[in-house]
Amino acid sequence: xxxxxxxxxxxxxxxxxxxxxxxxxxxxxxxxxxxxxxxxxxxxxxxxxxxxxxxxxxxxxxxxxxxxxxxxxxxxxxxxxxxxxxxxxxxxxxxxxxxxxxxxxxxxxxxxxxxxxxxxxxxxxxxxxxxxxxxxxxxxxxxxxxxxxxxxxxxxxxxxxxxxxxxxxxxxxxxxxxxxxxxxxxxxxxxxxxxxxxxxxxxxxxxxxxxxxxxxxxxxxxxxxxxxxxxxxxxxxxxxxxxxxxxxxxxxxxxxxxxxxxxxxxxxxxxxxxxxxxxxxxxxxxxxxxxxxxxxxxxxxxxxxxx
Amino acid sequence: xxxxxxxxxxxxxxxxxxxxxxxxxxxxxxxxxxxxxxxxxxxxxxxxxxxxxxxxxxxxxxxxxxxxxxxxxxxxxxxxxxxxxxxxxxxxxxxxxxxxxxxxxxxxxxxxxxxxxxxxxxxxxxxxxxxxxxxxxxxxxxxxxxxxxxxxxxxxxxxxxxxxxxxxxxxxxxxxxxxxxxxxxxxxxxxxxxxxxxxxxxxxxxxxxxxxxxxxxxxxxxxxxxxxxxxxxxxxxxxxxxxxxxxxxxxxxxxxxxxxxxxxxxxxxxxxxxxxxxxxxxxxxxxxxxxxxxxxxxxxxxxxxxxxxxxxxxxxxxxxx
Numbered sequence: 001x002x003x004x005x006x007x008x009x010x011x012x013x014x015x016x017x018x019x020x021x022x023x024x025x026x027x028x029x030x031x032x033x034x035x036x037x038x039x040x041x042x043x044x045x046x047x048x049x050x051x052x053x054x055x056x057x058x059x060x061x062x063x064x065x066x067x068x069x070x071x072x073x074x075x076x077x078x079x080x081x082x083x084x085x086x087x088x089x090x091x092x093x094x095x096x097x098x099x100x101x102x103x104x105x106x107x108x109x110x111x112x113x114x115x116x117x118x119x120x121x122x123x124x125x126x127x128x129x130x131x132x133x134x135x136x137x138x139x140x141x142x143x144x145x146x147x148x149x150x151x152x153x154x155x156x157x158x159x160x161x162x163x164x165x166x167x168x169x170x171x172x173x174x175x176x177x178x179x180x181x182x183x184x185x186x187x188x189x190x191x192x193x194x195x196x197x198x199x200x201x202x203x204x205x206x207x208x209x210x211x212x213x214x215x216x217x218x219x220x221x222x223x224x225x226x227x228x229x230x231x232x233x234x235x236x237x238x239x240x241x242x243x244x245x246x247x248x249x250x251x252x253x254x255x256x257x258x259x260x261x262x263x264x265x266x267x268x269x270x271x272x273x274x275x276x277x278x279x280x281x282x283x284x285x286x287x288x289x290x291x292x293x294x295x296x297x298x299x300x301x302x303x304x305x306x307x
Numbered sequence: 308x309x310x311x312x313x314x315x316x317x318x319x320x321x322x323x324x325x326x327x328x329x330x331x332x333x334x335x336x337x338x339x340x341x342x343x344x345x346x347x348x349x350x351x352x353x354x355x356x357x358x359x360x361x362x363x364x365x366x367x368x369x370x371x372x373x374x375x376x377x378x379x380x381x382x383x384x385x386x387x388x389x390x391x392x393x394x395x396x397x398x399x400x401x402x403x404x405x406x407x408x409x410x411x412x413x414x415x416x417x418x419x420x421x422x423x424x425x426x427x428x429x430x431x432x433x434x435x436x437x438x439x440x441x442x443x444x445x446x447x448x449x450x451x452x453x454x455x456x457x458x459x460x461x462x463x464x465x466x467x468x469x470x471x472x473x474x475x476x477x478x479x480x481x482x483x484x485x486x487x488x489x490x491x492x493x494x495x496x497x498x499x500x501x502x503x504x505x506x507x508x509x510x511x512x513x514x515x516x517x518x519x520x521x522x523x524x525x526x527x528x529x530x531x532x533x534x535x536x537x538x539x540x541x542x543x544x545x546x547x548x549x550x551x552x553x554x555x556x557x558x559x560x561x562x563x564x565x566x567x568x569x570x571x572x573x574x575x576x577x578x579x580x581x582x583x584x585x586x587x588x589x590x591x592x593x594x595x596x597x598x599x600x601x602x603x604x605x606x607x608x609x610x611x612x613x614x615x616x617x618x619x620x621x622x623x624x625x626x627x628x
Contacts, residue, residue: 088612093433094565098608
C-alpha cells in the first residue's frame with residue numbers, strides 16, 4: 001500500500017466532501033425549513049460557476065470574481081424563490097419535483113443561450129497555481145488546500161449562523177412552527193426567501209470553487225444534484241450535521257473507490273475481472289451505501305428531531 | 308348507443324384515433340408520423356405502468372426509467388452476443404426469450420429495490436427510487452463490454468412468431484395492442500379487491516394497517532407489477548429504436564415519465580396515454596422550431612404544476628360537469 005498516495009487521496013476525498021457539503025447544506029436547509037424539494041439547486045450551482053467564470057475572464061482576477069459572483073447568485077436564488085418556489089410550498093412533494101424539474105430545463109437553456117454550448121475554463125491566479133509539499137513525497141496543489149479551508153470555514157460559519165445568531169434562531173423557530181413565528185410578527189416570507197438565497201449562495205460557491213479544476217459546463221448541475229441528494233438522504237433530510245457527515249463519507253467513498261477499489265478487488269479475483277468490476281462498483285458505491293443505510297435506518301443517519 | 312361520460316368519450320375517441328391514424332399516415336406516405344406514434348404508444352405503456360403506482364398507489368417513483376432501460380438491454384444484450392459471440396447462456400434472437408427476460412429482470416429489480424424503498428416514505432421514497440435507477444444507469448455506463456456510454460446498436464430485432472418487428476406497422480400494432488392490454492390490466496387491478504386496498508393505503512395508510520391489511524405487501528406487489536410492465540415497454544422501445552444506451556435510464560427520463568402521468572391526470576385510465584401523447588407531440592413540435600426548445604417546455608411544465616389541477620383529464624372532468 002502506498003501511504004503517500006493514500007494521504008493525498010484522503011485530502012482529495014475531503015475536498016470533494018466539503019464541496020458536496022456546500023451544495024447539500026443548502027438543499028437540507030431549504031428542505032428542513034420550507035419542506036421543499038429543490039431539484040434546481042444543481043442548476044444554481046452551475047450558474048454560479050458560469051457567472052464567476054465570465055467575471056474572471058472579464059476582470060482578470062478569480063478571487064474578486066468570486067466575491068462579486070456570490071451576491072449575484074444569492075440574488076438569483078432570491079428571485080427564483082419569489083417567482084416560482086414560493087408558489088410551490090403549499091403543494092406536495094411530487095409537485096415540487098416536477099416544478100423544479102421544469103426550472104432545471106429553463107435555467108439550463110438560459111445558461112446555454114447566454115454562455116453557449118462549450119464550457120468555460122478559468123485560469124487560477126499564479127500564487128494559487130502552485131503546489132505545496134506537505135512532507136516527503138506528498139505534493140498537493142495549493143488550490144485544493146484553499147478549497148478545503150474554505151469548505152471548513154463555511155461549515156463553521158453555518159453552524160454559528162444557525163445556532164448563535166438571531167437570524168439562526170428565527171430559522172430554527174420557522175422550521176419547527178412557521179405559523180407561530182409569523183404570528184409573533186416575523187415576516188416569515190422574507191425569512192424563507194433569505195434562507196433560499198443563502199442556500200443558493202453556498203451552491204454557487206461550490207460551483208465557483210470547482211471551476212478552476214474542471215470547467216464551468218452545462219452538465220455540471222445535473223451531476224452534482226443527484227449526489228447531493230444522496231448526501232442529504234444518507235444524513236437525514238433537514239439535518240445539517242447529517243449533511244456534513246454524509247458529505248464527507250460520500251466524498252471519501254467516491255475518491256477512494258476510484259483509486260483503490262481495483263487493487264482491493266485484485267486480492268480475490270483476477271486482474272482482468274477486477275479491472276472490469278472496479279469502475280462499475282465504484283460508480284455505484286454511494287448508491288449501494290445509501291440503500292444499505294436506508295434499509296436499516298429509513299430516516300437516514302441523523303433524522304432531525306423536529307420532524 | 309354507447310352511453311359514455313365526457314371522460315369516457317375522450318378515452319374512446321383517443322384510443323380509436325391511435326388505432327386508425329398511424330396506419331393511415333403510413334399508407335399516405337407519411338412514415339415519419341408512424342414513427343412518432345410508435346414512440347408515443349410505447350412511452351404511454353410506461354406511463355400507464357407508472358400511473359398504477361403513482362396515481363392509484365400514491366408511490367412517487369422517480370426511477371421508472373430504469374425499468375425501460377432494463378427491458379431494452381434485455382433485447383440488446385442477447386442480440387449483441389448472438390451477433391458477436393460470448394455469453395452463450397443468453398445469446399439469442401428469440402423474441403419470446405427477450406420478452407421473458409425483460410419482464411423477469413424488471414420484476415426482479417422492482418422486487419429488490421421496492422423491498423428497500425417501500426420501507427421509506429415521502430421524499431425519501433422519491434429519492435431512493437431515483438438513486439436505484441441511477442445505480443442501474445451507472446452500472447451500464449461503466450460496462451465496457453456493452454460500449455458503456457455509447458450504447459448498443461442491434462442489427463437484428465427480436466424474432467417473434469407470426470409478428471415481424473422489422474415492419475414498422477406490425478411493430479406499431481403490437482405496441483398499440485399492448486397498450487390496450489396494459490390499460491385493461493391496470494383497470495382490472497384497480498377495481499379488484501387488491502386495487503381497493505392499494506388506493507385505501509394511498510388515502511390513509513394507518514387506517515388500512517389498523518384494519519389488518521399488510522399494506523407493505525400490497526404496495527410491493529403493485530410496484531413489481533408496475534416495474535414488469537414498464538420493462539415490457541422497454542422491450543418494445545429497444546426493438547423500436549434498435550439503439551440502447553444508458554441514457555434511457557437517466558433520472559431526467561424518469562422525470563419525464565412522471566410529468567406525462569401528471570400532465571394527463573394521475574389515477575385516470577386514459578390520463579397517462581393523453582399525457583404521453585401531449586408530451587411527445589409538444590416535444591416534437593417545439594424541437595422542430597428551435598434547438599432551445601427546453602426553455603418553453605420547462606415553462607410549460609412549471610405552468611402545468613402551478614395551474615392545472617388533475618391534469619388534462621381533470622379539465623375534461625370539470626368541463627363535463
